Structure formats: C-alpha cells, structure tokens
Amino acid sequence: xxxxxxxxxxxxxxxxxxxxxxxxxxxxxxxxxxxxxxxxxxxxxxxxxxxxxxxxxxxxxxxxxxxxxxxxxxxxxxxxxxxxxxxxxxxxxxxxxxxxxxxxxxxxxxxxxxxxxxxxxxxxxxxxxxxxxxxxxxxxxxxxxxxxxxxxxxxxxxxxxxxxxxxxxxxxxxxxxxxxxxxxxxxxxxxxxxxxxxxxxxxxxxxxxxxxxxxxxxxxxxxxxxxxxxxxxxxxxxxxxxxxxxxxxxxxxxxxx
Numbered sequence: 001x002x003x004x005x006x007x008x009x010x011x012x013x014x015x016x017x018x019x020x021x022x023x024x025x026x027x028x029x030x031x032x033x034x035x036x037x038x039x040x041x042x043x044x045x046x047x048x049x050x051x052x053x054x055x056x057x058x059x060x061x062x063x064x065x066x067x068x069x070x071x072x073x074x075x076x077x078x079x080x081x082x083x084x085x086x087x088x089x090x091x092x093x094x095x096x097x098x099x100x101x102x103x104x105x106x107x108x109x110x111x112x113x114x115x116x117x118x119x120x121x122x123x124x125x126x127x128x129x130x131x132x133x134x135x136x137x138x139x140x141x142x143x144x145x146x147x148x149x150x151x152x153x154x155x156x157x158x159x160x161x162x163x164x165x166x167x168x169x170x171x172x173x174x175x176x177x178x179x180x181x182x183x184x185x186x187x188x189x190x191x192x193x194x195x196x197x198x199x200x201x202x203x204x205x206x207x208x209x210x211x212x213x214x215x216x217x218x219x220x221x222x223x224x225x226x227x228x229x230x231x232x233x234x235x236x237x238x239x240x241x242x243x244x245x246x247x248x249x250x251x252x253x254x255x256x257x
Contacts, residue, residue: 024133025123031140031247032118035111038243041236042070042108058232060184066232068182071108073099073175080186080228089171089186103150103177107240110147114140114247141248148244151237154178156205159187159215159224176207178231180238186228192221 055069060078067075073093080089093099117140127133154176172187185208192200192214200221203213213224 024127028118028121029123032115034243034247035115035118035144038240038247039108039111039115041240041243042104042111058182058234060230060232063184063230066182066184068101068234071101071104073101078184078186091171091173099175101175101177101182103154107147107150110143110150114143114147117143144244144247148241148248151177151241152179154183154207156207157209158205159203159209159213159217159222177234177237178207180233180235180241181231182234183229183231187224188226188228189222190225192223194221 055067055074058066058068060066063080064076064078066073066078076091076093076099078089078091081087117136121127121136157174157176159172170189170191172189174185174187176183176185187209200214200216202215203209203224206213208229209224209227211224211227215222
C-alpha cells in the first residue's frame with residue numbers, strides 16, 4: 001500500500017471515529033429528549049400512586065361523557081337512541097369496574113423500552129463500529145414502530161369477547177383507540193330463534209362488525225341488527241403520534257452505512 005493510500009485511510013478512519021464519538025451521541029440525545037416528551041404524555045404514576053392520576057373528561061358528541069384516568073376508562077355516562085324503538089338507552093360503568101385500554105399501556109411500554117435502550121448508551125459510551133450503531137437503532141426503531149402501530153391499528157374484536165360488565169341485555173359495547181381518537185361502538189343484538197331456518201354463519205374477528213354479523217354465546221345465537229359508533233379526539237394522543245414520527249426520522253438518519 002502506498003504512503004498516500006495509508007494517509008487517506010488514516011484520515012477516513014479518524015473521520016469515522018469522530019462520527020462515532022460525536023455525531024451519533026448528538027442524535028441519540030435528540031432522540032432521548034423527544035421520547036421523554038412522548039413518555040410524559042402517558043402520565044403514568046409510580047406504583048401505588050394510581051389515585052393521583054389526573055382524570056380527564058371527554059365528550060362523545062351528544063351521546064355522553066367518558067372519564068379517562070391513565071390507561072383506564074373509569075366512568076361512562078352514555079345515552080343512545082335505539083334504532084328499533086326510539087327509546088334512549090342509558091348505561092354507566094359499575095363503580096368497581098373499569099375498562100382498561102390495553103393499546104395505551106402497550107404503546108407506553110414500547111416507548112419506555114426504547115428509552116431504556118438509549119439510556120444504556122450514555123455520552124461516556126464509545127461505539128466501536130457502525131454495525132453496533134445500526135443494531136441499536138434497529139432495536140429502537142422496532143420499539144417505536146410497535147408503539148405507533150398499537151395506536152394506529154386497533155386490535156380486532158370477536159363479538160362474544162365484549163366484557164360482561166359492558167353487556168346490557170341485547171346490547172354489546174366496545175371501546176378502542178384509533179390514531180388519536182377514542183372510539184365507542186355499541187351493537188344492538190337480535191336473538192335468533194333456536195329453530196331458525198336462516199343460515200347461521202359466525203362472524204370472525206374484526207375492528208368493526210356490520211349489521212348482519214352473527215355469533216353464538218352461552219348456547220344462544222345472536223345477529224347484529226344495528227351499530228352505533230361515536231368517537232372523540234384525545235389531544236395528548238395527537239401529540240404522542242407526532243413525537244413518534246419525529247423520533248423515527250433521527251433514528252433512521254443516525255444509522256451508518
């Protein structure tokens with residue numbers, strides 16, 4: 001190898017080492033700051049301090065009010081006009097029953113895992129290779145993508161899995177997160193006669209079931225006759241999704257080639 005080639009290689013190695021020492025940590029610090037802001041939006045307390053969580057009330061149009069405390073719906077006061085009889089259905093949660101929004105908990109856990117990965121590589125840590133940086137960024141991006149997907153892609157629902165506390169005779173209820181919205185779906189049900197000649201085709205899982213969907217529960221067969229869906233925006237979830245988008249950009253750009 002010529003002397004010029006050796007000098008050029010030494011310069012490139014020095015530039016690469018500078019990137020590993022300085023630029024990577026600068027990007028990691030920016031990423032940590034953004035994720036800390038995202039984590040604060042979930043406003044989860046220390047163990048044993050759940051009662052100190054702030055309660056937020058959200059209005060579902062003219063249908064009623066929901067109370068959200070962290071990841072749990074603690075109160076509901078809903079009035080829905082029934083399509084079949086025009087009567088108003090009023091329902092509330094029991095005092096000892098809450099509706100846990102698993103999507104929020106899962107998203108928060110993924111954000112915290114991403115922060116943990118970054119915290120293990122503080123300013124004193126020296127990255128030795130570009131592959132090491134890429135491995136860390138891949139792991140962080142995976143957690144951020146999973147967190148975002150939990151909020152943007154609601155889990156599908158099999159109708160009989162609707163919690164018993166939400167059942168009210170011929171009605172089933174489901175709550176879920178879709179992007180920055182808290183959605184409420186109410187299914188009015190029609191009991192099918194045991195000797196019905198109508199073809200019975202059990203519905204599979206879906207985020208939203210349409211009228212005509214059928215299912216069996218406790219040896220009884222039901223058909224969805226009407227579907228009511230209302231939703232409200234959770235502003236702090238809108239902020240969180242923006243933070244996810246911002247975080248994924250520096251995480252991607254910090255990967256070395």
